[in-house]
Amino acid sequence: MAIVINVGKQSDGCVYELHPLSRRDIRQKYPSVRAAPSVFIGYGTKSEFEELHRSMWKQVAMMLTGLTPRQIESLGGAQIYDPVAKLEIAKV
Amino acid sequence: MSKQNSYTGRGGQFAVMAEFVVRGYNVAIPEIDVGDDIFVVKDSNGDLSRVQVKTASGKSLSRTGCYGATFSIPYSQLEKARKPDITYVFVVRLELRWADFIVIPRQQLYDLRETTGVGSLQKRRGKGEAEGEEILTLYISFSSDDVVCKKQSFQKYRNCWDAWPEIDHGSPSST
Numbered sequence: 001m002a003i004v005i006n007v008g009k010q011s012d013g014c015v016y017e018l019h020p021l022s023r024r025d026i027r028q029k030y031p032s033v034r035a036a037p038s039v040f041i042g043y044g045t046k047s048e049f050e051e052l053h054r055s056m057w058k059q060v061a062m063m064l065t066g067l068t069p070r071q072i073e074s075l076g077g078a079q080i081y082d083p084v085a086k087l088e089i090a091k092v
Numbered sequence: 093m094s095k096q097n098s099y100t101g102r103g104g105q106f107a108v109m110a111e112f113v114v115r116g117y118n119v120a121i122p123e124i125d126v127g128d129d130i131f132v133v134k135d136s137n138g139d140l141s142r143v144q145v146k147t148a149s150g151k152s153l154s155r156t157g158c159y160g161a162t163f164s165i166p167y168s169q170l171e172k173a174r175k176p177d178i179t180y181v182f183v184v185r186l187e188l189r190w191a192d193f194i195v196i197p198r199q200q201l202y203d204l205r206e207t208t209g210v211g212s213l214q215k216r217r218g219k220g221e222a223e224g225e226e227i228l229t230l231y232i233s234f235s236s237d238d239v240v241c242k243k244q245s246f247q248k249y250r251n252c253w254d255a256w257p258e259i260d261h262g263s264p265s266s267t
Contacts, residue, residue, distance in 0.1 A: 006171065006173060008173035015175045017199065020206035037199065083168075083171035
């Protein structure tokens with residue numbers, strides 16, 4: 001099952017964090033990895049969200065998991081998910 | 093919400109604000125209620141914390157000195173990461189005093205809910221905009237040496253104000 005990255009949008013940017021179950025799974029599989037608990041990336045307006053952030057999502061996944069792209073791929077990739085809208089935004 | 097609950101809720105909010113003020117922080121109540129109950133500001137550098145206060149009346153349990161209280165929070169608020177993030181403070185009013193404060197960052201409570209299943213999810217009943225909204229209900233029981241919610245210990249969050257260490261504003265004088 002893919003790693004789930006929750007996104008919380010606000011007016012000046014959004015906060016990315018791992019879904020708790022993904023965090024638990026990663027800790028179990030890679031107990032020694034260290035990663036950021038959350039990552040904030042700004043934008044000018046909400047409409048820029050996808051256009052501006054899309055190219056950064058792979059890096060966001062690496063920062064939040066502490067894993068390499070290959071390790072992330074081996075776990076099924078990462079899904080960018082808005083839990084409030086209950087919407088899958090992208091798979092990276 | 094009953095009239096009495098409104099009074100208890102606002103009282104809990106003031107009790108939490110008093111704790112921050114005594115610790116040397118500035119506090120404010122947002123004019124518009126969009127989910128934050130208190131803004132806490134460290135005046136020296138502008139650091140802002142967002143605090144959501146939930147207050148409940150405790151009920152004494154049969155074991156001496158033990159009591160329980162039930163708190164409810166909208167699940168969508170718990171799921172949403174923010175910057176700065178929310179800290180929940182669960183306040184218990186017991187026998188005419190403020191008994192305990194459970195101070196827990198949103199991300200940690202969300203983690204506990206998703207990985208251990210603390211609390212129970214219910215749909216809000218009634219009419220209006222909030223109808224059908226998912227509400228997480230937490231029943232927390234307190235004893236002298238532990239705080240438990242669905243077999244998970246919350247003891248480390250009990251009166252845990254570590255994120256706001258006391259600020260020394262100079263020698264106190266009698267006021």
